[in-house]
Every structure is written in structure tokens, then in C-alpha cells.
Amino acid sequence: MKVSVIGLGYIGLPTALMMASHGVEVIGVDFNKNLVETLRGGHTTFQEEGLDELFKNALESGIEFSSEYKKADMYIVAVPTPYDKASKKIDATYVVSAIKEVMKICDKGAIVVIESTISPGTIDRFIRPVIEENNFKIGEDIHIAHAPERIIPGNMIYELKHNSRTIGADSKEIAEQIKEVYVSFCQGNIVTTDIRTAEMTKVVENTFRDINIAFANELAKICRQDNMxxxxxxxxxxxxxxxxxxxxxxxxxxxxxxxxxxxxxxxxxxxxxxxxxxxxxxxxxxxxxxxxxxxxxxxxxxxxxxxxxxxxxxxxxxxxxxxxxxxxxxxxxxxxxxxxxxxxxxxxxxxxxxxxxxxxxxxxxxxxxxxxxxxxxxxxxxxxxxxxxxxxxxxxxxxxxxxxxxx
Structure with missing residues (x-):
């Protein structure tokens, strides 16, 4: 299966390199032409332990880089998902834009996997309507899934290999096809579920840690007040x-x-x-x-x-x-x-x-x-x-x- 990884930042680039290094045919895509040219020139774009070695292996395995979307069997979207600082709601602009570009070139039956972290219901509210407006039938012309990333800068390479993963899809068949690609490099447990559960699970994981840190920070303020x-x-x-x-x-x-x-x-x-x-x-x-x-x-x-x-x-x-x-x-x-x-x-x-x-x-x-x-x-x-x-x-x-x- 040929895979196109869209967005070559902190998540997309290591993911693309890891897949390519484990036998998957990969093309990495990013609108930033300077970034693409840097990668084509044999240089990584940020510092991360083990990234340069992984990059070398991926190049030897034939990974390609492009600033234009190319045909593939599976598209993995790893673009930014900021939030609106006024409403606190997700800004899905980059994800929607990537989906629109995929629809311009993809063949019937293509699978689109969103790795970007998104709020629960984002695919229902933003992605499905855009696909349907473009006269694509979901489940036939195009398949949608969510496989949220679970890596952190500073330990990316290890976590890509060993962390468990979640794949949310509309059907078990599509989930299993996606799982086959991730199994090529992921040694952790890969759980398949529905899309909204996958969306919520990732957000809950990070929210739990945020609350725990907030408790520690509030304790710090209390202790400072009474010199503890x-x-x-x-x-x-x-x-x-x-x-x-x-x-x-x-x-x-x-x-x-x-x-x-x-x-x-x-x-x-x-x-x-x-x-x-x-x-x-x-x-x-x-x-x-x-x-x-x-x-x-x-x-x-x-x-x-x-x-x-x-x-x-x-x-x-x-x-x-x-x-x-x-x-x-x-x-x-x-x-x-x-x-x-x-x-x-x-x-x-x-x-x-x-x-x-x-x-x-x-x-x-x-x-x-x-x-x-x-x-x-x-x-x-x-x-x-x-x-x-x-x-x-x-x-x-x-x-x-x-x-x-x-x-």
C-alpha cells in the first residue's frame, strides 16, 4: 500500500520516516517548499534524538518528498490543529484544506487517516460535510479514519515504536487495513474502535495530564504561601x-x-x-x-x-x-x-x-x-x-x- 503523509512537522516527518524505514512505500507532502527542499537535500528540519539515523534509513528505502499532493492508497493527515483563543473551539482549517486537496487527486476507495489531534465530533462536523459536498460517497469513494498520534518531542522514535495506538474507523475492515500499515513499525498494542471514541480518547489523555499538573501547580502556590x-x-x-x-x-x-x-x-x-x-x-x-x-x-x-x-x-x-x-x-x-x-x-x-x-x-x-x-x-x-x-x-x-x- 502506498502511503502519503501530509504535513512534515514534528509528527508527520517522524511518522513518514518510520514507515519508510519499515518497508512502506511513502511520499511525504508539505506545502512549505523550503522545508521540502531541505529534506530533499538530505537534511532534517528539527532536532530529535535518533531522527537523523531514521532519516538516512528512510532515504535508503526510497522515501520521496513533494510540495504537491500525489496519488496514494492511503493518506495520513498530520497538519496543525490550533484552537480559536476566543471561543476555545478547534480550528479545523488545516485538516479541511488537506482533505479538499486529497479529493482532487485520490482514486476511488482511498483511505484518509487523520493523525492530527481533533476534538470529539470534528470529523462529523467538518470532514464528512466537506466530502459529501464534493459528491464523494463516504464508505465507497473514500474512507475516513482517525489514528491520533501518541508521541512527544524528545522521545519520538522510541514512542513511535512502542506506544500503543488507537484506530477509529467506520468499519472494522477499514480499521484492519490501516492497522496492517501501522503494524509494520508499531510494537505496542493497536486498538480499533469507532471514530468519535478515538477522537475523545486522545483529548482525554492530554486533559488528564493537564489537570494533574494544575493540581501540582496549585499545591506549589499553597506551599509558597506558608513556606513549605x-x-x-x-x-x-x-x-x-x-x-x-x-x-x-x-x-x-x-x-x-x-x-x-x-x-x-x-x-x-x-x-x-x-x-x-x-x-x-x-x-x-x-x-x-x-x-x-x-x-x-x-x-x-x-x-x-x-x-x-x-x-x-x-x-x-x-x-x-x-x-x-x-x-x-x-x-x-x-x-x-x-x-x-x-x-x-x-x-x-x-x-x-x-x-x-x-x-x-x-x-x-x-x-x-x-x-x-x-x-x-x-x-x-x-x-x-x-x-x-x-x-x-x-x-x-x-x-x-x-x-x-x-x-
């Missing part, structure tokens, strides 16, 4: 066999946990009070960190914000992904209050994204008195002793020094 060690409290509480509290942090980023819960809030506003509150708590953390910075500056008589440095721009450690980054949220909060001059360094980010962004760690540390650890990169752990004479606010609990500020 939230990390010690969580460590001891987690010794209970039925307790598993995640760690607090400076906010929640990435394109999953910080986005997917809003889909439910947007579609079920009267029924998602807990989910909505969790989102508000996690979104409040960059401002909370900013308040901690102000308190520590006053305590150490640091009057100039330019003597403060933020270590980390990405949303998590050891990746170059800055989507919904807590650091960027913090900087935006500062700009709203007309505060400028704070310095930023991230060893994983090679392009300039913000003002006062440094590409040299030695220069960065020399010019700041207060270092705020926003991300616990491996680089930091290797160089942490170089910061022993600095005032440190550690939002990730990675600094081993006895005298360090926490959330």
Missing part, C-alpha cells in the same frame, strides 16, 4: 500506592497538553468546570514565576531587570520545540507591563526568537546576577556548577545547590 517545600510534599505523597502527582513548573507548553483541553472547554462550556480551571491555573504560572522573580530581585537588591537571565526557551528539556513555551508566555506578560531587558539563553534554539537572546552561555552567565531555570536541559546539568555564584530561581527542581529558590 512542595517538592518534598509531593515526593512523600507519591509513596502512597494510589497517588501519582506530577511536578509543578513554570507553565505548560507544547502543542498537546496546553491545547487539547481547550477543545473540550470550547465544545462543552457548561460541563468542563474542572478542566477549565486547570487550564487557568497552568496558564497563570508564567505570571506567578514573574512575581517570584520580582520578590527575589527585591530581596537581593537587584534593581535592573537586565541583570536577570532566563535559561530555556523551549517548552521542555532537550528539544528545540518552542510551541506554547512558558518562557515565551512570561516574556509576553512582561511586555504587557512594559518591562524589557531580561536576558534569555537556550542551547537548543539556534534561531533568534526574542530580544536579548544569547547564543553564548559564557557571555550570558557573565552578564546576569539572577538565573531563572525555566527548562532543565542536559546542557544545564553539565554546566550547573558554573552558576554556583549566582542567585538561582529553579522552576524545574534540577539544581543541586542547597541555597536555591524554588517556585
Amino acid at each position: 517545600d512542595v517538592h518534598e510534599i509531593i515526593r512523600i505523597a507519591n509513596m502512597h500506592p494510589r497517588v501519582n502527582i506530577l511536578q509543578p513548573g513554570p507553565g505548560v507548553g507544547g502543542h498537546c497538553i496546553s491545547v487539547d483541553p481547550w477543545f473540550l472547554v470550547g465544545d462543552y462550556p457548561g460541563l468542563t468546570n474542572l478542566i477549565h480551571q486547570a487550564r487557568k491555573i497552568n496558564d497563570s504560572m508564567p505570571a506567578f514565576v514573574l512575581g517570584r522573580i520580582a520578590t527575589i530581585m527585591k530581596e537581593h537588591d537587584i534593581k535592573d531587570v537586565s541583570r536577570v537571565g532566563l535559561y530555556g526557551l523551549t517548552y521542555k528539556e532537550d528539544v528545540d520545540d518552542v510551541r506554547e513555551s512558558p518562557t515565551l508566555q512570561l516574556l509576553e506578560c512582561m511586555q504587557r507591563h512594559l518591562a524589557q531587558g531580561i536576558k534569555v539563553f537556550d542551547p537548543m534554539v539556534t534561531t533568534k526568537l526574542v530580544d536579548n537572546q544569547y547564543d553564548d552561555f559564557d557571555v550570558f552567565k557573565r552578564e546576569v546576577d539572577l538565573v531563572v531555570i525555566m527548562v532543565g536541559h542536559s546542557h544545564l546539568k553539565q554546566h550547573i556548577n558554573e552558576l554556583k555564584d549566582k542567585v538561582i530561581l529553579d522552576t524545574r527542581c534540577v539544581c543541586p545547590f542547597e541555597k536555591v529558590y524554588r517556585l
Whole structure:
């Protein structure tokens, strides 16, 4: 079966490479011509452990890249699914656009698998009507399915192979055909179900984690109020066999946990009070960190914000992904209050994204008195002793020094 993977970003590219490396005939498609040319030139487009080796294997197996849609037996759609920040509802524009392009060139009986995370009912509300408006008969001319991705930057290659997967389809026959393709590389359990269940399951997984993190962040605020060690409290509480509290942090980023819960809030506003509150708590953390910075500056008589440095721009450690980054949220909060001059360094980010962004760690540390650890990169752990004479606010609990500020 020839497979076309549409959208060659953080999800689509590893998926396409993994399939090609395991014997599937694959063509990767993206409207970004520069991205396609980079891939054709033999270079990957983001940093990820094991990605370059996988890319090499896929090239040797004959993977193709194109900025134009090509005929295939199966189309896997892995395009962005943002949400409308006013209504909190999913913005399905990119998915709908991809489906329209597929219909222009696909043969009868083609299978379209949406890997992009979508809200429950998205296929019923947006995809089916578009297909029917174009005089395609669903189940005959074209088959629709949802197989939500389950990987995270920093561990993509391993998780592609070992995580369980869900395939939602209108018929068991189509689900099994799709499963045969995924079985080529996926060693995890592959569950088949209906489409709406698959849609809901993925959103629920990320929402659960968001609520858990919000609980940890709220505990951090409570403990700060009464001068208690939230990390010690969580460590001891987690010794209970039925307790598993995640760690607090400076906010929640990435394109999953910080986005997917809003889909439910947007579609079920009267029924998602807990989910909505969790989102508000996690979104409040960059401002909370900013308040901690102000308190520590006053305590150490640091009057100039330019003597403060933020270590980390990405949303998590050891990746170059800055989507919904807590650091960027913090900087935006500062700009709203007309505060400028704070310095930023991230060893994983090679392009300039913000003002006062440094590409040299030695220069960065020399010019700041207060270092705020926003991300616990491996680089930091290797160089942490170089910061022993600095005032440190550690939002990730990675600094081993006895005298360090926490959330």
C-alpha cells in the first residue's frame, strides 16, 4: 500500500520516516517548499534524538518528498490543529484544506487517516460535510479514519515504536487495513474502535495530564504561601500506592497538553468546570514565576531587570520545540507591563526568537546576577556548577545547590 503523509512537522516527518524505514512505500507532502527542499537535500528540519539515523534509513528505502499532493492508497493527515483563543473551539482549517486537496487527486476507495489531534465530533462536523459536498460517497469513494498520534518531542522514535495506538474507523475492515500499515513499525498494542471514541480518547489523555499538573501547580502556590517545600510534599505523597502527582513548573507548553483541553472547554462550556480551571491555573504560572522573580530581585537588591537571565526557551528539556513555551508566555506578560531587558539563553534554539537572546552561555552567565531555570536541559546539568555564584530561581527542581529558590 502506498502511503502519503501530509504535513512534515514534528509528527508527520517522524511518522513518514518510520514507515519508510519499515518497508512502506511513502511520499511525504508539505506545502512549505523550503522545508521540502531541505529534506530533499538530505537534511532534517528539527532536532530529535535518533531522527537523523531514521532519516538516512528512510532515504535508503526510497522515501520521496513533494510540495504537491500525489496519488496514494492511503493518506495520513498530520497538519496543525490550533484552537480559536476566543471561543476555545478547534480550528479545523488545516485538516479541511488537506482533505479538499486529497479529493482532487485520490482514486476511488482511498483511505484518509487523520493523525492530527481533533476534538470529539470534528470529523462529523467538518470532514464528512466537506466530502459529501464534493459528491464523494463516504464508505465507497473514500474512507475516513482517525489514528491520533501518541508521541512527544524528545522521545519520538522510541514512542513511535512502542506506544500503543488507537484506530477509529467506520468499519472494522477499514480499521484492519490501516492497522496492517501501522503494524509494520508499531510494537505496542493497536486498538480499533469507532471514530468519535478515538477522537475523545486522545483529548482525554492530554486533559488528564493537564489537570494533574494544575493540581501540582496549585499545591506549589499553597506551599509558597506558608513556606513549605512542595517538592518534598509531593515526593512523600507519591509513596502512597494510589497517588501519582506530577511536578509543578513554570507553565505548560507544547502543542498537546496546553491545547487539547481547550477543545473540550470550547465544545462543552457548561460541563468542563474542572478542566477549565486547570487550564487557568497552568496558564497563570508564567505570571506567578514573574512575581517570584520580582520578590527575589527585591530581596537581593537587584534593581535592573537586565541583570536577570532566563535559561530555556523551549517548552521542555532537550528539544528545540518552542510551541506554547512558558518562557515565551512570561516574556509576553512582561511586555504587557512594559518591562524589557531580561536576558534569555537556550542551547537548543539556534534561531533568534526574542530580544536579548544569547547564543553564548559564557557571555550570558557573565552578564546576569539572577538565573531563572525555566527548562532543565542536559546542557544545564553539565554546566550547573558554573552558576554556583549566582542567585538561582529553579522552576524545574534540577539544581543541586542547597541555597536555591524554588517556585
